[in-house]
Amino acid sequence: MSQPQWTEVEHYLADRLIPGDPVLEAVLEANAAAGLPPIDVSPNEGKLLQLLAQLCRAQRILEIGTLGGYSTIWLARALPPGGRLVTLEANLKHAEVARSNIIRAGLADVVDIRTGLALDTLRQLEDERARPFDLIFIDADKPNNTRYLTWALRLSHKGTLIIVDNVVRDGAVLDAASSDPSAQGARSVLEMLGSEPRLSVTALQTVGSKGYDGFAMALVTGD
Numbered sequence: 001m002s003q004p005q006w007t008e009v010e011h012y013l014a015d016r017l018i019p020g021d022p023v024l025e026a027v028l029e030a031n032a033a034a035g036l037p038p039i040d041v042s043p044n045e046g047k048l049l050q051l052l053a054q055l056c057r058a059q060r061i062l063e064i065g066t067l068g069g070y071s072t073i074w075l076a077r078a079l080p081p082g083g084r085l086v087t088l089e090a091n092l093k094h095a096e097v098a099r100s101n102i103i104r105a106g107l108a109d110v111v112d113i114r115t116g117l118a119l120d121t122l123r124q125l126e127d128e129r130a131r132p133f134d135l136i137f138i139d140a141d142k143p144n145n146t147r148y149l150t151w152a153l154r155l156s157h158k159g160t161l162i163i164v165d166n167v168v169r170d171g172a173v174l175d176a177a178s179s180d181p182s183a184q185g186a187r188s189v190l191e192m193l194g195s196e197p198r199l200s201v202t203a204l205q206t207v208g209s210k211g212y213d214g215f216a217m218a219l220v221t222g223d
Contacts, residue, residue, distance in 0.1 A: 003211065010208035014043045024073065027101045031068035034097045040067060041139075041165070042208055046074035049137065049163070052217075053078035056161045058134035062125075063087040064118050064148050065140030069098030073105045075137065085111045086125065086133075088118040088140070119144065122151040132157035139165040142185035146192050153198065153220070160220040164189055168205050168214035190216060198222040 028040065041049065053061060053075055059082070061075050066089035076085045089095040095115045102111045114121040118140055136152045138145065145164060152162050167173060167190055172183035193201045193216055203216040 006207040006211075007209040010042060010044060018043050018047050023105050024070065026104060027068060027070050027073065030101055030104075031070065031097060034068070034093070036068050036094060036097060039210075040070040041074070042210055044208065045206070045210075046071055050074045050078045052161060052163070053135050056135055056159070058161075059083045060131060060133045060135075061085040062133040062136045062152070062155060064122075064136070064138045064152075065089065066098045066113060067094055067139075069101040069105075069111075069113075071137065071139065072098065072102060072111060073107060075135070076102075076105075076107045076110050079110060083110065086114060086130075087111060088114050088116075088121045090115070090117050090140075119147060119151075122148075122155070125155060126151075130155070132160065134160055136160060136162045137165070138163065142166060142169075142182035145185040145189035149189055149192055153196070156220045158220055158223055162199070162218045162220065164193070164216040164218075166213050167203055167216050168212065170212045193218055 049071060058078065059080060063072055063075060063085065066072055066087040072085065072087050079085060089098060092115055095113055099113055102108055133155055136156060138148045138152060140148065167186045169183050169186050172178055172180055173186045175183060178184060193199060198220055199218040200221045201216060201218040203214055205214040
């Protein structure tokens, strides 16, 4: 199969399984108009994130890497009344676009956008003695993946679901000698996930409109 076929199949599945959503469509249009990179999750992946959040009955979600808020909205819609999502974004322009999108989606009272380097804002969350999160989605700069995972473990509890996006990178994850920092970040976080005794982990390859990639999923099983 090829990229055009992957994309066509993805659209076929989305058209039949995921109802059209004017708000989410407007979010993607706003992101494109603002010049944000077109690296949002696909609708199928967004729905998967939402279903996973619902399955683990998440009341508190942490997202590391907001971009324009598209995945943020999918996740926030899974929260029950009184639920809270904290999302971290280093780029002020991206955060501004995301804030506008989240207001458009009617989720301003649910989503807390924190700006600044995630490694700083994660420390702030710990300093605030924030309650542990039930689901943590890591989708930011890949070279810092292992640092983000370390913080995810510190801000989680037994039963927390941790998802790390973009761990296959068109197969570049296989190349131990790769000069691509993102590929090395994917390798490092997979090695860390596999060696962490507190986690039960798997990873899946994906194909679609975003190309060939994949994600890892880990359940915190120990303290």
